[in-house]
Amino acid sequence: MSKAIIKIEDLKREFTMGNETVHALRGISFDIKEGEFVTIMGSSGSGKSTMLNILGCLDQPTSGNYDIDGVSVKDLSRNELATIRNEKIGFIFQSYNLLARTSAIENVELPLLYNSKVSTEERRKRAIEALQKVGLGERLHHTPAQLSGGQQQRVAIARSLVNNPVMILADEATGNLDTRTSYEIMSLFQELNKQGITITFVTHEPDIATFSSRTIVLKDGDIMQDYNNHNILSAASELAKLPKQDD
Amino acid sequence: MRLLNLFKIATKAIVLNKTRTLLTMLGIIIGVASVIAMLAIGEGSKESIRTTISAMGSNMITIKAGADTRGGVKQAASAMETLTLSDYEAIKSQSTLLSYSTPLVNGNGQIISGSNNWPSTIYGVNPEYLNIKVIDLQSGSMFTDVDVKSAAKVALIGQTVVENIFPDGQDPVGQMIRYNNIPFKVIGVLEEKGENTFGQDQDDVVIAPYTTVQKRILAIDHLNQIIASAINEEEAPNAVLEVSKILREQHKLTGNQDDDFYVQSMEELISTFSSTSEMLTILLVAVASISLLIGGIGIMNIMYVSVKERTKEIGLRMAVGAKGADILMQFLIEAILISITGGVLGVLLGLGSTVFIEKFLNWPTSVALYSIVISFAVCAVTGIFFGWYPARKASALDPITALRYE
Numbered sequence: 001m002s003k004a005i006i007k008i009e010d011l012k013r014e015f016t017m018g019n020e021t022v023h024a025l026r027g028i029s030f031d032i033k034e035g036e037f038v039t040i041m042g043s044s045g046s047g048k049s050t051m052l053n054i055l056g057c058l059d060q061p062t063s064g065n066y067d068i069d070g071v072s073v074k075d076l077s078r079n080e081l082a083t084i085r086n087e088k089i090g091f092i093f094q095s096y097n098l099l100a101r102t103s104a105i106e107n108v109e110l111p112l113l114y115n116s117k118v119s120t121e122e123r124r125k126r127a128i129e130a131l132q133k134v135g136l137g138e139r140l141h142h143t144p145a146q147l148s149g150g151q152q153q154r155v156a157i158a159r160s161l162v163n164n165p166v167m168i169l170a171d172e173a174t175g176n177l178d179t180r181t182s183y184e185i186m187s188l189f190q191e192l193n194k195q196g197i198t199i200t201f202v203t204h205e206p207d208i209a210t211f212s213s214r215t216i217v218l219k220d221g222d223i224m225q226d227y228n229n230h231n232i233l234s235a236a237s238e239l240a241k242l243p244k245q246d247d
Numbered sequence: 248m249r250l251l252n253l254f255k256i257a258t259k260a261i262v263l264n265k266t267r268t269l270l271t272m273l274g275i276i277i278g279v280a281s282v283i284a285m286l287a288i289g290e291g292s293k294e295s296i297r298t299t300i301s302a303m304g305s306n307m308i309t310i311k312a313g314a315d316t317r318g319g320v321k322q323a324a325s326a327m328e329t330l331t332l333s334d335y336e337a338i339k340s341q342s343t344l345l346s347y348s349t350p351l352v353n354g355n356g357q358i359i360s361g362s363n364n365w366p367s368t369i370y371g372v373n374p375e376y377l378n379i380k381v382i383d384l385q386s387g388s389m390f391t392d393v394d395v396k397s398a399a400k401v402a403l404i405g406q407t408v409v410e411n412i413f414p415d416g417q418d419p420v421g422q423m424i425r426y427n428n429i430p431f432k433v434i435g436v437l438e439e440k441g442e443n444t445f446g447q448d449q450d451d452v453v454i455a456p457y458t459t460v461q462k463r464i465l466a467i468d469h470l471n472q473i474i475a476s477a478i479n480e481e482e483a484p485n486a487v488l489e490v491s492k493i494l495r496e497q498h499k500l501t502g503n504q505d506d507d508f509y510v511q512s513m514e515e516l517i518s519t520f521s522s523t524s525e526m527l528t529i530l531l532v533a534v535a536s537i538s539l540l541i542g543g544i545g546i547m548n549i550m551y552v553s554v555k556e557r558t559k560e561i562g563l564r565m566a567v568g569a570k571g572a573d574i575l576m577q578f579l580i581e582a583i584l585i586s587i588t589g590g591v592l593g594v595l596l597g598l599g600s601t602v603f604i605e606k607f608l609n610w611p612t613s614v615a616l617y618s619i620v621i622s623f624a625v626c627a628v629t630g631i632f633f634g635w636y637p638a639r640k641a642s643a644l645d646p647i648t649a650l651r652y653e
């Protein structure tokens with residue numbers, strides 16, 4: 001088997017609210033291997049976002065171990081976590097989080113602005129490549145206001161790709177989109193996965209999970225199920241089966 | 248590299264919020280412009296006082312009856328009759344540091360010639376007066392020591408007097424005028440000197456031998472002043488000391504008895520007036536500095552609003568790898584750019600207003616380079632100082648909390 005990008009062991013995350021403790025994650029262990037397309041499922045409040053934030057080094061676990069790409073995250077400082085996010089991780093959010101009044105290409109360049117190893121020309125080149133990969137090669141200078149929701153999410157995906165991350169993390173990335181656009185986005189994710197990019201995708205929609213190779217189901221901070229998907233559907237063909245939109 | 252990127256990010260934010268940025272800058276612009284203009288006015292008036300006084304003869308030393316009027320109780324000089332001709336003679340014979348000296352008596356009266364009359368001041372002096380005051384003759388000639396000895400009724404008049412007494416343009420030299428009903432023959436006309444800084448018309452004068460003015464007009468024996476010029480500007484302070492010493496002997500003042508006269512050099516006069524205008528400058532600058540401070544608080548205020556508004560953006564930047572220091576620098580650079588751009592615009596506005604003040608209000612101005620340098624420095628410091636706390640606040644945000652912020 002290929003190498004593990006993510007290794008977590010007995011991961012716990014507790015939030016203290018006044019004198020009450022919320023157990024958002026209650027001791028979770030799993031590995032994610034290079035090239036996997038994992039969906040994390042579960043109802044609202046089950047701990048999916050908490051899980052993803054820790055995987056993305058935005059948050060630290062209360063206890064347990066977490067290794068990403070061979071680096072133990074547990075004892076890293078704020079700055080070291082920022083560097084890991086900058087170099088190893090691509091984030092995609094439900095609400096796109098693009099900078100307003102800023103062109104697609106500048107939005108995509110953003111992570112590279114914080115990497116002093118990347119020159120201005122290199123940055124521009126990589127941003128254009130990323131936008132071409134998500135099918136927006138013709139929309140480089142459009143601002144978010146000039147793009148549809150699906151296109152905005154594509155810009156966000158391009159932004160997550162631009163630093164060549166070891167893994168892409170998406171939290172409800174299709175949550176704001178209609179079914180058709182969601183499937184288009186999922187088809188893009190499947191394509192990227194085929195090119196070898198590891199993806200962890202949080203969703204609460206079961207049909208989205210059918211496009212991934214593996215599904216982890218959370219409930220109240222525990223893993224309920226963790227299974228490999230033997231019948232991966234192609235988002236592109238599902239999209240073709242959808243009833244035609246009236247124009 | 249990274250700093251350059253942060254600089255780009257900050258510039259972009261400023262450009263995206265042009266109107267707001269400009270409004271924020273307004274405080275700084277007005278503050279800097281007023282500092283520059285105020286200092287220019289202050290410097291200008293100082294310079295003009297200096298040139299006026301220099302034109303009056305920068306080596307000049309004035310000796311007046313009475314105690315020092317600078318500070319303490321002032322006694323009207325006219326009430327003191329302690330200065331006499333023998334004082335003058337003592338100074339003339341004993342001093343080593345004076346090149347010219349003259350007794351001076353003065354009075355006010357009416358000049359009449361034909362149907363024209365004009366009130367003016369008459370100065371009774373000796374021929375050295377012109378050298379001391381650096382006055383040239385436009386026509387005619389100065390009276391002589393013989394005229395002084397004989398108390399001749401001859402006079403020289405200034406341009407203002409000429410205009411009012413001889414309005415038809417005839418040559419005044421050789422004409423007769425009456426001063427307080429005493430007939431004088433005009434033997435010369437003084438070159439025009441114009442107004443001095445204090446608004447005094449230096450051409451509204453009549454000059455005659457001091458003996459004539461003493462005996463025939465004022466009927467007094469004492470002198471109002473003795474004026475002299477030091478051999479050069481550097482020796483002026485020593486000349487003041489020397490004259491004081493001679494006069495103390497003359498007046499038989501011993502030990503700690505106070506002087507019953509005072510001697511003042513032009514340098515002292517300049518510094519007296521300069522210190523007054525310096526006070527004024529300090530006051531003006533204080534007022535201007537307050538507006539600069541208010542400008543700084545304006546920046547801080549807008550930076551706080553900006554950090555709050557852009558919380559989500561800050562969260563995103565952190566999520567894609569910005570460190571706390573990057574966020575801090577971004578907002579700090581933004582604050583400094585606002586204040587320095589405000590400073591540049593302020594300097595331009597200040598220079599513009601200075602030109603306006605000079606041209607249309609006719610006030611003397613002089614832009615000092617240091618005022619521009621200081622303004623810039625203050626602007627940069629203002630940006631750093633008032634931008635620091637908002638920037639600090641932004642950099643300390645937790646990325647998840649910031650991303651969730653709506």
Ligand SMILES: Nc1ncnc2c1ncn2[C@@H]1O[C@H](COP(=O)(O)OP(=O)(O)O)[C@@H](O)[C@H]1O
Nearest residue numbers: 015017022024043044045046047048049050051
């Ligand atoms: N910052 C926080 N402070 C307190 N409780 C939190 C915080 N973040 C998440 N939680 C709690 O942890 C649990 C899991 O939340 P979350 O991971 O957001 O769920 P999901 O994304 O699956 O809907 C919830 O009960 C939530 O209220």
Ligand SMILES: [Mg+2]
Nearest residue numbers: 048049050171
């Ligand atoms: Mg969630």
